Amino acid sequence: MKNQKSIELLHQDYLKTLINKKRWIRFYQLVIFLLFFSSWELASQKDWIDQLIFSSPSKIWNLFIQKMNDGSLAMNVGVTLTETVVGFILGTFLGTLLAAILWWSPLLSDILDPYLVILNAMPKVALGPILIVALGPGFTSIIAMGAIISIIITTIVVYTSFKEVDPNYVTVLKTFGATRVQCFREAILPASFPTIISTLKVNVGLSWVGVIVGEFLVSAKGLGYMIIYGFQVFNFTLVMLSLLLIAVLATIMYQAVDLLEKKLIKNG
Amino acid sequence: MDFLTINHIHHTYFTKSSATTALSDITLDVQEGEFISFLGPSGCGKTTLLSIVAGLIKPTEGKVELENRPIGDGDNKIGYMLQQDYLFPWKTIEENITLGLKMNQVLNDKTRSEALSLLHQMGLKGVESKLPRHLSGGMRQRVALVRTLATEPKLLMLDEPFSALDYQTKLKLEDLVSNTLKQFGKTAILVTHDIGEAIAMSDRIFLFSPQPGRLHKTFTIPEELRNLTPFKARNHRRFAELFQMIWKELEQLEEPEKY
Numbered sequence: 001m002k003n004q005k006s007i008e009l010l011h012q013d014y015l016k017t018l019i020n021k022k023r024w025i026r027f028y029q030l031v032i033f034l035l036f037f038s039s040w041e042l043a044s045q046k047d048w049i050d051q052l053i054f055s056s057p058s059k060i061w062n063l064f065i066q067k068m069n070d071g072s073l074a075m076n077v078g079v080t081l082t083e084t085v086v087g088f089i090l091g092t093f094l095g096t097l098l099a100a101i102l103w104w105s106p107l108l109s110d111i112l113d114p115y116l117v118i119l120n121a122m123p124k125v126a127l128g129p130i131l132i133v134a135l136g137p138g139f140t141s142i143i144a145m146g147a148i149i150s151i152i153i154t155t156i157v158v159y160t161s162f163k164e165v166d167p168n169y170v171t172v173l174k175t176f177g178a179t180r181v182q183c184f185r186e187a188i189l190p191a192s193f194p195t196i197i198s199t200l201k202v203n204v205g206l207s208w209v210g211v212i213v214g215e216f217l218v219s220a221k222g223l224g225y226m227i228i229y230g231f232q233v234f235n236f237t238l239v240m241l242s243l244l245l246i247a248v249l250a251t252i253m254y255q256a257v258d259l260l261e262k263k264l265i266k267n268g
Numbered sequence: 269m270d271f272l273t274i275n276h277i278h279h280t281y282f283t284k285s286s287a288t289t290a291l292s293d294i295t296l297d298v299q300e301g302e303f304i305s306f307l308g309p310s311g312c313g314k315t316t317l318l319s320i321v322a323g324l325i326k327p328t329e330g331k332v333e334l335e336n337r338p339i340g341d342g343d344n345k346i347g348y349m350l351q352q353d354y355l356f357p358w359k360t361i362e363e364n365i366t367l368g369l370k371m372n373q374v375l376n377d378k379t380r381s382e383a384l385s386l387l388h389q390m391g392l393k394g395v396e397s398k399l400p401r402h403l404s405g406g407m408r409q410r411v412a413l414v415r416t417l418a419t420e421p422k423l424l425m426l427d428e429p430f431s432a433l434d435y436q437t438k439l440k441l442e443d444l445v446s447n448t449l450k451q452f453g454k455t456a457i458l459v460t461h462d463i464g465e466a467i468a469m470s471d472r473i474f475l476f477s478p479q480p481g482r483l484h485k486t487f488t489i490p491e492e493l494r495n496l497t498p499f500k501a502r503n504h505r506r507f508a509e510l511f512q513m514i515w516k517e518l519e520q521l522e523e524p525e526k527y
């Protein structure tokens with residue numbers, strides 16, 4: 001009995017030290033955050049850095065409030081966010097689908113191999129002008145940019161993981177007379193789930209690149225447009241505001257995927 | 269009429285760097301309801317032969333027929349328990365044991381509860397919703413056995429099904445499997461390294477020699493041992509006799525490797 005109690009106490013102590021440690025980490029993270037913004041503000045007010053180029057947190061904040069009030073910010077953020085999410089989902093889905101087709105036909109995958117390598121090595125954003133001409137300067141071509149940038153790499157990574165699934169799982173299914181579709185659904189796909197999720201994380205970042213570049217080129221709406229516009233009229237407060245918003249939104253999206261991963265892996 | 273006929277099977281594995289002949293001229297037949305064992309040193313092609321019978325690999329030569337029809341003809345029901353358990357790590361134990369039923373589209377409440385009761389008979393209660401990684405090696409092996417038995421195959425092939433079990437569980441399961449199979453008149457092929465297990469469970473034993481795998485000798489188990497449960501057979505007078513005989517044969521087979 002006594003022993004039991006002392007172990008319980010020790011365990012509580014252990015948990016306490018864990019919580020303490022976490023608190024300290026959070027504290028230092030906050031310190032870095034505050035230090036960064038306050039020294040930025042200070043440097044800007046004391047003219048240690050060029051206000052025209054580097055702006056200052058207070059200026060950005062004022063612009064943020066102003067743009068919030070006239071409704072233009074919400075619209076631009078909405079546009080960019082939709083494009084990114086749709087591009088991201090399309091890229092991941094189509095990439096996985098392509099990987100499934102390659103798995104289905106090993107001959108096709110052997111034939112297409114060099115082309116995949118070429119497409120993967122190709123900087124996809126360079127296709128931007130062609131896409132805009134083909135799909136029109138708007139929503140569609142920007143979404144296409146967000147998707148195309150992640151399709152090939154998703155295909156390659158997911159297909160590799162399909163191939164690396166222990167063939168004996170398929171053998172087990174075959175002893176039960178399973179069809180190829182059943183083998184894919186019961187063994188290949190679920191075994192590759194962790195890989196697919198980890199490509200999601202990479203694709204979040206890639207889709208942002210595709211969409212922002214697309215907006216640079218189309219130059220009509222969105223955060224990418226705000227950056228280009230601010231650059232052209234030399235309003236760097238606008239550029240900084242857009243950058244900060246992109247950082248926040250991309251982080252939120254990444255965290256959402258992370259949450260999804262934790263949920264799926266727990267269930268799986 | 270023979271239930272299963274294996275006719276002049278040769279098999280050579282080809283890889284980029286080598287060609288390994290795993291089986292050479294194997295011919296044997298199995299009657300319906302018979303229990304036979306494959307015994308032989310490691311690498312003599314036992315697993316290869318089972319894979320061929322299961323239709324998983326095509327032999328380089330020869331043919332296999334089940335009830336006078338080539339294997340892999342669709343409705344042939346063969347159950348094959350692989351040498352390693354290969355339970356699906358992301359599926360619960362219940363999902364694992366009902367996998368075969370699901371693949372054959374015969375999964376319903378009745379077959380599910382039959383599979384679960386089989387699991388209980390194997391001494392595994394309360395593990396249905398656990399994942400395979402939470403089970404010990406011996407427990408996993410029993411789950412894999414249930415998974416194979418659940419589809420009620422006509423021909424059952426077991427590749428060292430008891431190798432990861434402790435001695436007591438092994439003896440118990442031998443009795444259980446033997447009784448279940450006898451009761452339903454199933455045919456079975458067992459691969460084992462355990463001479464005692466082969467004698468106790470089988471009607472006939474096929475002894476294989478290695479390099480390349482050949483059928484070396486066939487032993488027919490006497491009537492009085494066959495009628496006993498495996499556990500009782502182990503204590504029979506004739507058991508020790510047979511054990512000595514097979515042991516000597518095996519020793520002779522393995523001798524050349526020592527030098």
Ligand SMILES: Nc1ncnc2c1ncn2[C@@H]1O[C@H](COP(=O)(O)OP(=O)(O)OP(=O)(O)O)[C@@H](O)[C@H]1O
Pocket residue numbers: 281282283288289290308309310311312313314315316317351
């Ligand atoms: N996929 C393969 N490719 C090449 N050679 C193989 C392959 N599988 C088995 N072999 C070779 O065929 C021979 C027979 O192998 P097999 O697995 O059938 O033996 P086994 O009797 O089941 O052995 P064990 O008792 O150790 O399980 C061995 O020499 C092995 O090296």
Ligand SMILES: [Mg+2]
Pocket residue numbers: 314315316351427
């Ligand atoms: Mg083997």
